[in-house]
Amino acid sequence: MDDVSAKVASTRASKGLSIDGQGNVRRDVAAAAEPAAVAASLCEFLGPLLGVELRPLSARAMASSSGLVGLVTIRADEGGSVSFVTGTATEASAAEAVAIAVLRALEVEDGLLVAAGRRWARHPDVTTVTVMTPDTSHLLKGNAHDGDEHWALLGTLSGPGRLSVRTQEGEMLVLGLAEVAISLSIARSSPIIDRVHRWMIDVEARVSEDLC
C-alpha cells in the first residue's frame, strides 16, 4: 500500500464512517464526540457522494424531556447554487442525535443510493433510475418497462459489483451492493456516463469492509 492509500485508509478508519450493504451510512460515533465534529465529519464524508459541497453552520444538542435533540444547519453548495438545510433528531446521546439530524437534513436517512439516485434523476440524459432491494424495486425516474429491464438486469449479476451494458439506445449502469442496488439508463454518449461510473466506484470504495 503506498502512502496515499495508507492515508486514505487511515482517514476513513479514524472517522468510523462507511456505507453498509443496504446503502445506509454506517457510523461508529463515539457518544462523547463533539456535535460539531460529528456534523463536520459526516458532511465531509457525504458531500462527495452527493456531489454537493457541505459545510455545517451549526450543530448542537439540547436537552428535552424525551432525550437530546440534535439540531443542525448545513450550507449546501451545489455548483454555485447555495441552499441551507436543517435537520433535527431526538436520541439518547448528543453525538447520535446530531448524526441522525445530519442524515435527515441531507435526506440520506433512507439510504445513500436513494438520495443520490434522486439527484442523478434530475439530469436530462438520465432516462431511468431504479433502486432495488431483494424484494422491492423503486422506480425514481422513467417508465415501468425500463424499470423491469433494470430488475431483469440485476438478476444476471453474480454478486455485488458494477455492471455496465451498452446497447444501441444507450448505456445501463448498475451498482450492486450486498442488499441494495441502483441502476441507471443513460442516453448514449452522454458525458454524465463517466460521472456516474466514477460515482459508483467511489461509493463502492466506501462500503464497509465487513459487509461487502
Next chain:
Amino acid sequence: MLIIIGLVLLAVGAIWWERNRRRRRSRVAAGLVSTDPAVRAQALREVSSVGLRPWAPLLLSRIQEVDDEALLGELVWVIAACQWEPADDPSIVQLRLWARQRSGSDLTALAEAAMVPNPPATPMSPAVTSTPAPQPLTPPAVPEASTVLSSPTSVVVTAPQAALGAAQVAEPAARPSPAPASPSGPKPALVNAIEDALGRPVLAVEFVPAPRRPQPAPHPDPESGGSANGQFDRVGAVPPSRVADLDAG
C-alpha cells in the same frame, strides 16, 4: 466639534433604527393576531423574510391558544418557511417540533409545504428552499481500473483489489471506450444472460465484481430461501463459477 456632531448623528440614527424596528415588530405582531386574512398574510410574509426569532414567544403562545385549522396551517407554513434560520434558540426548536408533530412529517416535507404558493391569504415565497437546483453529481475523479477488452458483446471481469486501490489514489482518467469489433466468436455466458434478460442484443458488457473482503460465516435462511448472507436472491442467477470462467477466458 465635528466629532460631537458625528456622535449625535450616530445616536439619532440608532434611536431611529430602534424605533423603526420596534414599530415593525409591533406591526407584525399585531398582524399575526389579526382577524383579517390579508393583514395576517402580510405579517406572515414579513416573518418568513426576517425569521421566527423576534416573534417566537408570540408564535408559541399562538400555537397554544389558536384552535382554528386554517390559522394553525398558516403557522405551520411560516415555521417551515423559516428553516433557513439557525436552530439555536429553544423557542425556535419548540416551534419546529410542534410544526413537525402537527404536520406528521419531517422538516423536508414542511419545506415542501412552505413552497405551496397559497398557504395564507396571499402567496409568499419561502426564504430558502431545501432542494438544491438540479446539478450533475461531481464525485471525486477516479479512473476505471478495469481493462476493457470489449468488442461487440464482450465481457470484462477485472481484479477487484486493483479496482479499489486505483479508485482511491489514482489520477483522473477517462473511462475507456469499447474497442472496435473483433472477430466473431462464442458469446460469453454473462452476455447471453443479459441479452436474454433485456430481450435485445447488446454492444458491450462490463462487470467488475466488488472487492472480496473478509466476511462472517454465512447463515443460511431456510425460510426465505435466499442467499446465505442476505444478498439478492436473483443474484444467484449466474453462478460465481461462470464469472471465474469469464475471467479466465
